[in-house]
Amino acid sequence: ILNVEQSPQSLHVQEGDSTNFTCSFPSSNFYALHWYRWETAKSPEALFVMTLNGDEKKKGRISATLNTKEGYSYLYIKGSQPEDSATYLCASPRGSTLGRLYFGRGTQLTVWP
Amino acid sequence: DVKVTQSSRYLVKRTGEKVFLECVQDMDHENMFWYRQDPGLGLRLIYFSYDVKMKEKGDIPEGYSVSREKKERFSLILESASTNQTSMYLCASSLLTGGPQETQYFGPGTRLLVL
Numbered sequence: 190i191l192n193v194e195q196s197p198q199s200l201h202v203q204e205g206d207s208t209n210f211t212c213s214f215p216s217s218n219f220y221a222l223h224w225y226r227w228e229t230a231k232s233p234e235a236l237f238v239m240t241l242n243g244d245e246k247k248k249g250r251i252s253a254t255l256n257t258k259e260g261y262s263y264l265y266i267k268g269s270q271p272e273d274s275a276t277y278l279c280a281s282p283r284g285s286t287l288g289r290l291y292f293g294r295g296t297q298l299t300v301w302p
Numbered sequence: 303d304v305k306v307t308q309s310s311r312y313l314v315k316r317t318g319e320k321v322f323l324e325c326v327q328d329m330d331h332e333n334m335f336w337y338r339q340d341p342g343l344g345l346r347l348i349y350f351s352y353d354v355k356m357k358e359k360g361d362i363p364e365g366y367s368v369s370r371e372k373k374e375r376f377s378l379i380l381e382s383a384s385t386n387q388t389s390m391y392l393c394a395s396s397l398l399t400g401g402p403q404e405t406q407y408f409g410p411g412t413r414l415l416v417l
Contacts, residue, residue: 234408
C-alpha cells in the first residue's frame with residue numbers, strides 16, 4: 190500500500206447499531222496513525238493518535254485499534270447516535286519530522302434516528 | 303484551547319481575480335498548513351510552513367502561493383483564480399517539536415466559489 194486508504198467511502202446505519210470502518214496505510218517506516226472526526230460546518234477535530242502495534246484507544250463509545258505490521262487501523266463506534274454522523278479521516282505521516290500528514294479520503298457516516 | 307481562524311467561511315470570486323485566504327492561530331505553533339478538500343478526494347496538501355518566511359510545496363501547489371510574515375498568520379494566495387479552484391480550503395497548525403505524532407488543529411474552512 191503506497192497511500193492511506195479508507196473503506197467504505199460512506200456508511201448509513203440506524204441509531205443504536207454498532208459500526209466499524211478501516212484505514213490502511215504503508216506499514217514500512219511507520220511513525221503514527223491519526224484519526225480525525227469532521228462534522229458538517231465544523232472544524233476537523235483529532236480523535237486519536239496511535240503509535241504502537243496493538244494499541245487500542247477509546248473515547249466514550251468510539252474506539253480504535255492499530256496493527257502496524259499489516260498496516261491497518263479499525264475505528265469502532267458502539268451504539269451509534271445521530272450526533273456521530275460525520276466524516277472520519279485517518280492520516281499517517283511519512284517519515285517527516287515536520288508533522289506533515291497524508292490523509293485518506295474519509296468514511297462518511299450517517300446515523301439515522 | 304487552540305484556536306485556528308480563517309478570514310471567511312464563504313467567498314465568491316470571479317475568474318482571474320487575485321484571492322487571499324487568511325489563517326490565524328493563537329497557540330504559537332510553528333507548523334501551518336493549507337489543504338483543499340474536494341468530494342471523493344479527501345484532504346490534499348497545497349503548501350505548508352514550518353517557520354516564519356519558510357514554505358514547502360505540498361502535493362498540489364500549482365496555481366497557489368503562500369505568505370508567512372508572522373508566526374501566527376499563514377496566507378494562501380490564488381494569483382489568478384480559476385473555476386477549478388472552487389473548493390473547500392482548510393488551514394491547520396501544529397507544533398514542530400511534536401513531529402509525526404503531533405496533532406494538527408484545523409480552522410472551520412473557507413468554501414470558495416470561482417465563477
